[in-house]
Amino acid sequence: MSAFATASQPLIGAEGLTVNRPGTSEPVLRDVDFRIDPGEIVTVVGPNGSGKSSLIRALLGHMALAGGKVARRPSLRIGYVPQRVQIDTAIPMTVRRFLSLPRRVPDAAAAAALQRTGVPGLERRQLSQLSGGQFQRVLLARALLCEPHLLVLDEPTQGLDQPGIVAFYRLLEEVRRETGAAVLMVSHDLLVVMRSSDRVICLNGHVCCQGSPEDVSAAPEYRALFGTEGQDMLALYRHRHDHDHDQTGACLPGHGHDHGRDHHNHTPLRVQG
Numbered sequence: 001m002s003a004f005a006t007a008s009q010p011l012i013g014a015e016g017l018t019v020n021r022p023g024t025s026e027p028v029l030r031d032v033d034f035r036i037d038p039g040e041i042v043t044v045v046g047p048n049g050s051g052k053s054s055l056i057r058a059l060l061g062h063m064a065l066a067g068g069k070v071a072r073r074p075s076l077r078i079g080y081v082p083q084r085v086q087i088d089t090a091i092p093m094t095v096r097r098f099l100s101l102p103r104r105v106p107d108a109a110a111a112a113a114l115q116r117t118g119v120p121g122l123e124r125r126q127l128s129q130l131s132g133g134q135f136q137r138v139l140l141a142r143a144l145l146c147e148p149h150l151l152v153l154d155e156p157t158q159g160l161d162q163p164g165i166v167a168f169y170r171l172l173e174e175v176r177r178e179t180g181a182a183v184l185m186v187s188h189d190l191l192v193v194m195r196s197s198d199r200v201i202c203l204n205g206h207v208c209c210q211g212s213p214e215d216v217s218a219a220p221e222y223r224a225l226f227g228t229e230g231q232d233m234l235a236l237y238r239h240r241h242d243h244d245h246d247q248t249g250a251c252l253p254g255h256g257h258d259h260g261r262d263h264h265n266h267t268p269l270r271v272q273g
């Protein structure tokens, strides 16, 4: 269905999006249709060089389109966590100063954002002294300062260990629950992607397949790129959670349920060319 023809307007919709490798007429993305609705968590997966960052940059208007169109809801506020943040660690910069780039924010707002992302009181710390996990949380805090309708994160957990990755995704789910912000991200962490996303888009120069994590991980197009990794991980996760808890927290056998995932938005699998 057209992203532009539906009754509810998406936060961002794209039709026939085509993006060329900069300075060439060689497409890195061909004819991509895309939409993200309020409150959704959508993750883009795909091999290296499959055009994930290009899709994000094109949707944000940071990259020229060779074809197609992008529509953003008027007055849409986007909090963006880019893939790479170029920080010259030779130049001293405190967390507080960083949070006021590019727009100055009041102390109370900066403190609240750091509190919200689980790193309270770091204002006076130098960026160069932060751990990878703390730095990602500071980046997220900065993105939250504009009170975004949509958070866009390009590989936000790069360099984090597995507990750090899981904790970061849990934080994103909390932020979504509290603020209602939709989340669009690029990730290679298939385990947490499968656990945390409402919808997964599998990209390889075009949309190979998209849908619920269950649908995508079972799709032949996905398996051709990733093998059975997603489905195995999903099965592992389900297996671990295929029980009920009694009042004491002990596990009881019973119908499976899926912690942390929201079932309201299972888009049927749509396979494209």
Ligand SMILES: Nc1ncnc2c1ncn2[C@@H]1O[C@H](COP(=O)(O)OP(=O)(O)OP(=O)(O)O)[C@@H](O)[C@H]1O
Pocket (backbone or CB within 6 Å): 021, 022, 028, 046, 047, 048, 049, 050, 051, 052, 053, 054, 055
């Ligand atoms: N500024 C640029 N100049 C030249 N080529 C570029 C540029 N940006 C991206 N590309 C090329 O476009 C293609 C898609 O790149 P993109 O960064 O979108 O992929 P990706 O899926 O995000 O990759 P990764 O998983 O490695 O981050 C790649 O072949 C890349 O080399």
